Amino acid sequence: MRRGLAAVVLGLALGLGLAGVARAAIDTYQFRDDAERERYQQLTKELRCPKCQNQDIADSNAPIAADLRREIFRMLGEGKNNAQIVDFMVDRYGDFVRYKPALSARTWLLWFGPGVLLAGGFVVLAVIVRRRRATVAHGANELSVEERERLAKLLEKEQTHD
Protein backbone atom coordinates (compact mmCIF):
# COMPACT_ATOMS: atom_id res chain seq x y z
CA MET A 1 0.00 0.00 0.00
CA ARG A 2 2.74 2.41 1.04
CA ARG A 3 4.81 1.50 -1.96
CA GLY A 4 1.88 2.10 -4.25
CA LEU A 5 1.36 5.55 -2.79
CA ALA A 6 5.05 6.39 -3.12
CA ALA A 7 4.99 5.31 -6.76
CA VAL A 8 1.96 7.50 -7.45
CA VAL A 9 3.57 10.51 -5.77
CA LEU A 10 6.81 9.95 -7.66
CA GLY A 11 4.93 9.57 -10.93
CA LEU A 12 3.01 12.77 -10.29
CA ALA A 13 6.15 14.67 -9.43
CA LEU A 14 7.88 13.46 -12.58
CA GLY A 15 4.84 14.25 -14.68
CA LEU A 16 4.57 17.76 -13.28
CA GLY A 17 8.26 18.31 -13.81
CA LEU A 18 8.01 17.30 -17.44
CA ALA A 19 4.90 19.39 -17.96
CA GLY A 20 6.90 22.45 -16.97
CA VAL A 21 9.57 21.64 -19.53
CA ALA A 22 7.21 20.95 -22.40
CA ARG A 23 6.15 24.51 -23.18
CA ALA A 24 7.07 27.64 -21.33
CA ALA A 25 4.28 29.99 -22.34
CA ILE A 26 0.64 29.00 -22.47
CA ASP A 27 -2.10 31.41 -23.40
CA THR A 28 -5.75 30.66 -23.89
CA TYR A 29 -6.89 32.07 -27.18
CA GLN A 30 -10.01 31.02 -29.05
CA PHE A 31 -9.35 30.75 -32.76
CA ARG A 32 -12.01 30.77 -35.42
CA ASP A 33 -10.60 27.71 -37.15
CA ASP A 34 -7.57 25.48 -37.35
CA ALA A 35 -6.05 27.50 -40.18
CA GLU A 36 -5.97 30.59 -37.99
CA ARG A 37 -4.49 28.62 -35.11
CA GLU A 38 -1.80 27.33 -37.42
CA ARG A 39 -0.98 30.79 -38.68
CA TYR A 40 -0.76 32.00 -35.10
CA GLN A 41 1.63 29.21 -34.23
CA GLN A 42 3.73 29.79 -37.31
CA LEU A 43 3.95 33.55 -36.71
CA THR A 44 4.83 33.26 -33.06
CA LYS A 45 7.60 30.84 -33.97
CA GLU A 46 8.95 33.04 -36.74
CA LEU A 47 9.17 36.15 -34.59
CA ARG A 48 11.88 36.65 -32.06
CA CYS A 49 11.39 37.99 -28.57
CA PRO A 50 13.12 41.38 -28.29
CA LYS A 51 13.80 40.92 -24.60
CA CYS A 52 15.04 37.35 -24.33
CA GLN A 53 16.79 37.27 -27.60
CA ASN A 54 17.31 33.60 -28.15
CA GLN A 55 13.68 32.64 -27.87
CA ASP A 56 10.83 33.01 -30.28
CA ILE A 57 7.79 34.76 -28.90
CA ALA A 58 5.84 31.49 -28.78
CA ASP A 59 8.33 30.14 -26.30
CA SER A 60 9.09 33.16 -24.19
CA ASN A 61 7.61 34.00 -20.82
CA ALA A 62 8.69 37.63 -20.96
CA PRO A 63 5.80 40.09 -20.59
CA ILE A 64 6.72 41.70 -23.91
CA ALA A 65 6.40 38.34 -25.65
CA ALA A 66 2.94 37.91 -24.14
CA ASP A 67 2.01 41.38 -25.41
CA LEU A 68 3.26 40.54 -28.87
CA ARG A 69 1.32 37.26 -28.90
CA ARG A 70 -1.78 39.18 -27.92
CA GLU A 71 -1.16 41.66 -30.73
CA ILE A 72 -0.75 38.84 -33.23
CA PHE A 73 -3.97 37.27 -32.05
CA ARG A 74 -5.73 40.62 -32.35
CA MET A 75 -4.41 41.20 -35.87
CA LEU A 76 -5.39 37.70 -36.96
CA GLY A 77 -8.88 38.49 -35.70
CA GLU A 78 -8.86 41.65 -37.80
CA GLY A 79 -8.12 39.53 -40.84
CA LYS A 80 -4.60 40.83 -41.50
CA ASN A 81 -2.32 38.63 -43.55
CA ASN A 82 1.02 37.26 -42.39
CA ALA A 83 3.06 39.85 -44.25
CA GLN A 84 1.11 42.69 -42.64
CA ILE A 85 1.61 41.22 -39.19
CA VAL A 86 5.34 40.71 -39.69
CA ASP A 87 5.64 44.26 -41.06
CA PHE A 88 3.86 45.58 -38.00
CA MET A 89 6.50 43.97 -35.80
CA VAL A 90 9.43 45.00 -37.97
CA ASP A 91 8.19 48.62 -38.02
CA ARG A 92 8.43 48.70 -34.25
CA TYR A 93 11.26 46.37 -33.35
CA GLY A 94 13.33 46.29 -36.51
CA ASP A 95 14.59 43.45 -38.67
CA PHE A 96 15.92 41.92 -35.51
CA VAL A 97 12.57 40.31 -34.67
CA ARG A 98 12.54 38.18 -37.78
CA TYR A 99 14.08 34.78 -37.46
CA LYS A 100 13.73 34.62 -41.20
CA PRO A 101 15.29 37.86 -42.39
CA ALA A 102 13.99 39.54 -45.53
CA LEU A 103 16.19 39.39 -48.60
CA SER A 104 17.86 42.78 -49.01
CA ALA A 105 21.26 44.25 -49.82
CA ARG A 106 22.16 44.03 -46.14
CA THR A 107 21.15 40.40 -45.74
CA TRP A 108 22.44 39.18 -49.08
CA LEU A 109 25.62 37.82 -47.53
CA LEU A 110 23.62 36.11 -44.80
CA TRP A 111 21.42 34.31 -47.30
CA PHE A 112 23.99 33.41 -49.93
CA GLY A 113 27.25 33.46 -47.95
CA PRO A 114 27.10 29.76 -47.05
CA GLY A 115 26.31 28.81 -50.66
CA VAL A 116 29.19 30.94 -51.93
CA LEU A 117 31.56 29.34 -49.41
CA LEU A 118 30.39 25.86 -50.44
CA ALA A 119 30.86 26.69 -54.12
CA GLY A 120 34.33 28.05 -53.31
CA GLY A 121 35.15 24.79 -51.57
CA PHE A 122 34.10 22.82 -54.63
CA VAL A 123 36.23 25.02 -56.88
CA VAL A 124 39.30 24.43 -54.68
CA LEU A 125 38.57 20.72 -54.64
CA ALA A 126 38.21 20.62 -58.44
CA VAL A 127 41.51 22.47 -58.91
CA ILE A 128 43.35 20.08 -56.60
CA VAL A 129 41.89 16.99 -58.29
CA ARG A 130 42.70 18.30 -61.74
CA ARG A 131 46.31 19.07 -60.79
CA ARG A 132 46.75 15.62 -59.32
CA ARG A 133 45.38 14.06 -62.45
CA ALA A 134 47.66 16.19 -64.63
CA THR A 135 50.78 15.19 -62.70
CA VAL A 136 49.79 11.51 -62.75
CA ALA A 137 49.20 11.71 -66.50
CA HIS A 138 52.66 13.13 -67.05
CA GLY A 139 54.16 10.19 -65.24
CA ALA A 140 55.45 12.36 -62.48
CA ASN A 141 55.82 9.30 -60.32
CA GLU A 142 58.81 8.33 -62.36
CA LEU A 143 62.08 10.13 -61.84
CA SER A 144 63.61 12.24 -64.55
CA VAL A 145 67.11 11.53 -65.79
CA GLU A 146 68.49 14.40 -63.73
CA GLU A 147 66.77 13.17 -60.59
CA ARG A 148 67.99 9.64 -61.17
CA GLU A 149 71.57 10.84 -61.41
CA ARG A 150 71.18 12.84 -58.21
CA LEU A 151 69.68 9.84 -56.44
CA ALA A 152 72.53 7.64 -57.57
CA LYS A 153 75.03 10.16 -56.26
CA LEU A 154 73.27 10.40 -52.91
CA LEU A 155 73.14 6.64 -52.59
CA GLU A 156 76.80 6.40 -53.40
CA LYS A 157 77.57 8.91 -50.67
CA GLU A 158 75.55 6.87 -48.21
CA GLN A 159 77.44 3.73 -49.08
CA THR A 160 80.83 5.36 -48.70
CA HIS A 161 79.78 6.52 -45.27
CA ASP A 162 79.15 2.95 -44.22
Place this chain on the structure above:
Amino acid sequence: MKRWIMVVPLAVFLLVAVFLYKGLFLKPDELPSAMIGKPFPAFALASVQGDRNLTQADLLGRPALVNVWGTWCPSCKVEHPYLNQLAERGVVIHGVNYKDDNGAALKWLAEYHNPYQLDIRDEQGTLGLDLGVYGAPETFLIDAKGIIRYKHVGIVDASVWREQLAPLYQGLVDEAKP
Protein backbone atom coordinates in the same frame (compact mmCIF):
# COMPACT_ATOMS: atom_id res chain seq x y z
CA MET B 1 57.21 27.01 -54.34
CA LYS B 2 53.73 27.91 -53.10
CA ARG B 3 55.08 29.97 -50.22
CA TRP B 4 51.85 31.96 -50.17
CA ILE B 5 49.91 28.95 -48.96
CA MET B 6 51.76 29.15 -45.67
CA VAL B 7 50.34 32.62 -45.10
CA VAL B 8 46.76 31.34 -45.35
CA PRO B 9 46.45 30.09 -41.73
CA LEU B 10 47.85 33.38 -40.44
CA ALA B 11 45.43 35.34 -42.61
CA VAL B 12 42.49 33.24 -41.42
CA PHE B 13 43.58 33.70 -37.83
CA LEU B 14 43.86 37.47 -38.23
CA LEU B 15 40.45 37.65 -39.86
CA VAL B 16 38.83 35.66 -37.06
CA ALA B 17 40.72 37.71 -34.47
CA VAL B 18 39.36 40.95 -35.92
CA PHE B 19 35.78 39.66 -35.71
CA LEU B 20 36.22 38.32 -32.19
CA TYR B 21 37.82 41.58 -31.08
CA LYS B 22 34.90 43.52 -32.47
CA GLY B 23 32.56 41.10 -30.71
CA LEU B 24 34.03 42.15 -27.36
CA PHE B 25 32.44 45.56 -27.72
CA LEU B 26 29.07 44.58 -29.15
CA LYS B 27 26.03 44.98 -26.97
CA PRO B 28 23.57 42.49 -28.40
CA ASP B 29 21.00 43.26 -25.72
CA GLU B 30 20.69 46.82 -26.98
CA LEU B 31 18.68 46.71 -30.15
CA PRO B 32 18.96 49.50 -32.65
CA SER B 33 15.58 51.17 -32.66
CA ALA B 34 13.48 50.84 -35.77
CA MET B 35 11.80 54.10 -34.81
CA ILE B 36 14.70 56.48 -35.46
CA GLY B 37 13.66 59.12 -37.95
CA LYS B 38 9.98 58.29 -37.62
CA PRO B 39 7.39 60.52 -35.99
CA PHE B 40 6.37 59.76 -32.43
CA PRO B 41 3.45 57.32 -32.73
CA ALA B 42 -0.06 58.66 -32.40
CA PHE B 43 -1.70 58.07 -29.05
CA ALA B 44 -4.59 59.32 -26.95
CA LEU B 45 -4.03 58.53 -23.30
CA ALA B 46 -4.83 60.06 -19.97
CA SER B 47 -2.18 61.59 -17.75
CA VAL B 48 -1.00 59.68 -14.71
CA GLN B 49 -2.62 62.36 -12.56
CA GLY B 50 -5.84 61.76 -14.50
CA ASP B 51 -6.45 65.47 -14.97
CA ARG B 52 -6.00 65.67 -18.73
CA ASN B 53 -5.95 63.74 -21.96
CA LEU B 54 -2.71 63.68 -23.86
CA THR B 55 -1.93 63.07 -27.53
CA GLN B 56 1.19 63.16 -29.64
CA ALA B 57 0.43 66.82 -30.43
CA ASP B 58 1.23 67.72 -26.82
CA LEU B 59 4.85 66.65 -27.40
CA LEU B 60 5.44 69.11 -30.23
CA GLY B 61 7.15 72.45 -30.00
CA ARG B 62 10.46 71.70 -28.32
CA PRO B 63 12.95 68.88 -28.20
CA ALA B 64 12.46 66.53 -25.29
CA LEU B 65 13.44 63.28 -23.69
CA VAL B 66 10.66 60.74 -23.44
CA ASN B 67 11.42 58.37 -20.62
CA VAL B 68 9.61 55.03 -20.44
CA TRP B 69 9.40 53.85 -16.86
CA GLY B 70 7.46 51.79 -14.36
CA THR B 71 7.45 51.32 -10.62
CA TRP B 72 8.08 47.61 -11.24
CA CYS B 73 11.44 48.42 -12.78
CA PRO B 74 14.38 48.60 -10.37
CA SER B 75 16.66 50.37 -12.87
CA CYS B 76 14.08 53.15 -13.15
CA LYS B 77 14.54 53.83 -9.48
CA VAL B 78 18.28 54.08 -10.04
CA GLU B 79 17.99 56.63 -12.83
CA HIS B 80 15.17 58.65 -11.29
CA PRO B 81 17.37 61.00 -9.19
CA TYR B 82 19.40 61.84 -12.27
CA LEU B 83 16.26 62.65 -14.25
CA ASN B 84 15.30 64.99 -11.41
CA GLN B 85 18.67 66.70 -11.76
CA LEU B 86 18.26 67.07 -15.51
CA ALA B 87 14.76 68.48 -15.08
CA GLU B 88 16.10 71.03 -12.62
CA ARG B 89 18.67 72.08 -15.18
CA GLY B 90 15.86 72.80 -17.60
CA VAL B 91 15.90 69.69 -19.76
CA VAL B 92 12.41 68.85 -21.01
CA ILE B 93 11.51 65.31 -19.99
CA HIS B 94 8.22 63.56 -20.55
CA GLY B 95 7.35 60.30 -18.83
CA VAL B 96 5.56 57.28 -20.20
CA ASN B 97 4.38 55.22 -17.28
CA TYR B 98 4.53 51.85 -18.95
CA LYS B 99 2.33 48.92 -17.89
CA ASP B 100 2.13 50.10 -14.36
CA ASP B 101 -0.35 50.33 -11.54
CA ASN B 102 -1.46 53.95 -11.59
CA GLY B 103 -1.73 54.21 -7.81
CA ALA B 104 1.84 53.01 -7.43
CA ALA B 105 2.97 55.49 -10.09
CA LEU B 106 1.30 58.41 -8.30
CA LYS B 107 2.89 57.37 -5.03
CA TRP B 108 6.31 57.11 -6.71
CA LEU B 109 6.05 60.57 -8.26
CA ALA B 110 4.95 62.07 -4.96
CA GLU B 111 7.71 60.34 -3.06
CA TYR B 112 10.68 60.69 -5.41
CA HIS B 113 9.75 63.98 -7.07
CA ASN B 114 8.30 64.33 -10.54
CA PRO B 115 10.79 65.32 -13.26
CA TYR B 116 8.26 64.96 -16.06
CA GLN B 117 6.46 67.79 -17.85
CA LEU B 118 3.86 65.37 -19.16
CA ASP B 119 3.01 62.10 -17.49
CA ILE B 120 1.58 59.75 -20.05
CA ARG B 121 -0.34 56.87 -18.56
CA ASP B 122 0.22 53.79 -20.69
CA GLU B 123 -1.34 51.16 -18.49
CA GLN B 124 -2.00 48.68 -21.32
CA GLY B 125 1.38 49.17 -22.93
CA THR B 126 -0.13 50.16 -26.29
CA LEU B 127 2.04 53.25 -26.70
CA GLY B 128 5.03 51.24 -25.54
CA LEU B 129 4.31 48.68 -28.22
CA ASP B 130 4.05 51.36 -30.91
CA LEU B 131 7.35 52.77 -29.68
CA GLY B 132 9.02 49.37 -29.91
CA VAL B 133 9.70 49.35 -26.18
CA TYR B 134 10.84 45.98 -24.89
CA GLY B 135 11.75 46.84 -21.35
CA ALA B 136 12.32 49.77 -19.09
CA PRO B 137 13.91 52.18 -18.73
CA GLU B 138 14.15 53.35 -22.29
CA THR B 139 14.63 56.96 -23.21
CA PHE B 140 13.76 58.49 -26.56
CA LEU B 141 15.00 61.82 -27.81
CA ILE B 142 12.48 63.67 -29.97
CA ASP B 143 12.90 66.92 -31.82
CA ALA B 144 10.55 69.90 -31.85
CA LYS B 145 8.55 68.33 -34.67
CA GLY B 146 8.03 65.15 -32.73
CA ILE B 147 10.42 63.03 -34.80
CA ILE B 148 12.28 60.37 -32.84
CA ARG B 149 15.99 61.03 -33.23
CA TYR B 150 17.64 58.71 -30.75
CA LYS B 151 16.88 55.97 -28.27
CA HIS B 152 18.82 54.93 -25.25
CA VAL B 153 18.12 51.56 -23.66
CA GLY B 154 18.91 51.34 -19.97
CA ILE B 155 19.72 53.80 -17.25
CA VAL B 156 20.40 57.44 -18.07
CA ASP B 157 23.20 58.58 -15.82
CA ALA B 158 25.77 61.36 -15.91
CA SER B 159 28.05 59.63 -18.39
CA VAL B 160 25.24 58.56 -20.73
CA TRP B 161 23.90 62.10 -20.66
CA ARG B 162 27.31 63.70 -21.19
CA GLU B 163 28.51 61.36 -23.90
CA GLN B 164 25.37 60.44 -25.83
CA LEU B 165 22.27 62.46 -25.07
CA ALA B 166 23.51 65.96 -24.22
CA PRO B 167 25.26 66.71 -27.54
CA LEU B 168 22.23 65.46 -29.49
CA TYR B 169 19.77 67.31 -27.26
CA GLN B 170 21.76 70.53 -27.53
CA GLY B 171 21.89 70.07 -31.29
CA LEU B 172 18.12 69.74 -31.45
CA VAL B 173 17.62 72.77 -29.22
CA ASP B 174 19.86 74.82 -31.53
CA GLU B 175 18.05 73.42 -34.55
CA ALA B 176 14.66 74.42 -33.12
CA LYS B 177 15.79 78.04 -32.76
CA PRO B 178 15.18 79.98 -35.96
